[in-house]
Amino acid sequence: MILNNRIDSESFMATIKAMLILGVLLLALTGCKVTTSDSHHYPDSGGFVSGLFYDARDTGRLYPTSSWSLTRYTEACQNEPLYFETHSGRVRVYGSPAYSETSFRAAASELERRIDGVLARFQLRWSEFVQDRSAAVAYPRQVIGCLSPEVSHSEFVSASMAAVAFNPYYGQWPYETGNTVAHELAHFVQQNLSRYDASYSLLPYWFAEGQAVVVAGEPIAEVYQHYDYDPLWDVTPGDTANFPYRFEHYGLAYRYLEKANGALAMTVLLEMVQVLDWDGGSYGEISTGESRAFVEAFNSANLVDHRNNYLSFQRFQSDYHDLLNGSY
Structure with missing residues (x-):
């Protein structure tokens, strides 16, 4: 992507601090499919994958809007232009500038690092998944993430066909992050392999x-x-x-x-x-x-x-x- 599409990091951090001062969004408490413990791990940015922040109003890569491929959890980013993309280009995480840079990087790192292992359990490589994935879904060559206030800290992560939603507050993520992300990425892969444009899951x-x-x-x-x-x-x-x-x-x-x-x-x-x-x-x-x-x-x-x-x-x-x- 061209250089002038990148968001200046200093202005980005200033925006974060200003909006955090205004207040923190309340987490929506919802019924959970896969629950996690109340034990949390805390930010350690040294282990995150590398990437850059972009503004979709500059790049034209707006968050998916098709309701048939989203859930109420993943719809939360439909009006958010800010996203972090890993250097591989495989993962893109959207969210509000009110959320910390750490949350963007952590969600992108989890998706980037775990997608290959999950695909291996389906006997697929990344290139095969991209080829087999429904062409009807937005961005078939990327895994799209969303920092969503609809996802409570007890659920932590929830997948749809078009995107994977994360609780936006990294400090509230559980210790069992790996298994939970792998579980939801399995749903992400399932839906992309088994649906073309059905408005609901076809799997029991x-x-x-x-x-x-x-x-x-x-x-x-x-x-x-x-x-x-x-x-x-x-x-x-x-x-x-x-x-x-x-x-x-x-x-x-x-x-x-x-x-x-x-x-x-x-x-x-x-x-x-x-x-x-x-x-x-x-x-x-x-x-x-x-x-x-x-x-x-x-x-x-x-x-x-x-x-x-x-x-x-x-x-x-x-x-x-x-x-x-x-x-x-």
Whole structure:
């Protein structure tokens, strides 16, 4: 990017100090999908990746505005022209000048450093992800971040198809930053591989969360505990029961599929869902609530069970406990 697009660092810091004196935005308390502890780590800018601040009014690289690819968390940056871009050009973080330079750099560093590891769990390299990602999304060659006041410190980070939103106050970030960012980046990758222009996720809730749990290396239920919960009936967040270890069971259900078929087969499944969304012939849901695109892709992916027998979605759903019971 050309030199005159860069924001003078001294004027940037002066703006920050002036606006911080005026007041600090209250954090919005929201229901959280993945919660974190109250233990925080504090700024250490020596470990951040390098990059530069820019003004989108100069560069023309405005924050995404398409509502179909954003959530209320990631919509918060729609009118923010300030952004920090890493020197690789892969990561761009938008936010208000009221937030510290440290917060911009920290969010960009987390995205830059963790995206390759998450993609590796999907059996993808960066160049392959860019190629496979929906061309309908803004900036398909970048990971876009947003410092969002809608994200509470207990949630810390939340992903949509177009962007990943961070709590804007770096001093309130938790110690378990790595796992939480990896979990949300897994959702970011999922949505970009499985949607073309659908206005909502085409993946069942149990599958999306189970895959994210496995990718992030979070706890998974033991196989012998499978009778404790029926994860496959949690098609949407509204279907979930108040069970404290349900995410561990989502991970168990997903891991069964990945163990029998391999991680690459799961990535191909996501890409097949996107093709069906692009084709437009698989709209709507089946009688149990799953998207038709997901079920048709599942049944066409030639997935197998632990005995290497063909596994349809209907059999996986109806025989889930028998399959898990016979797998150990």
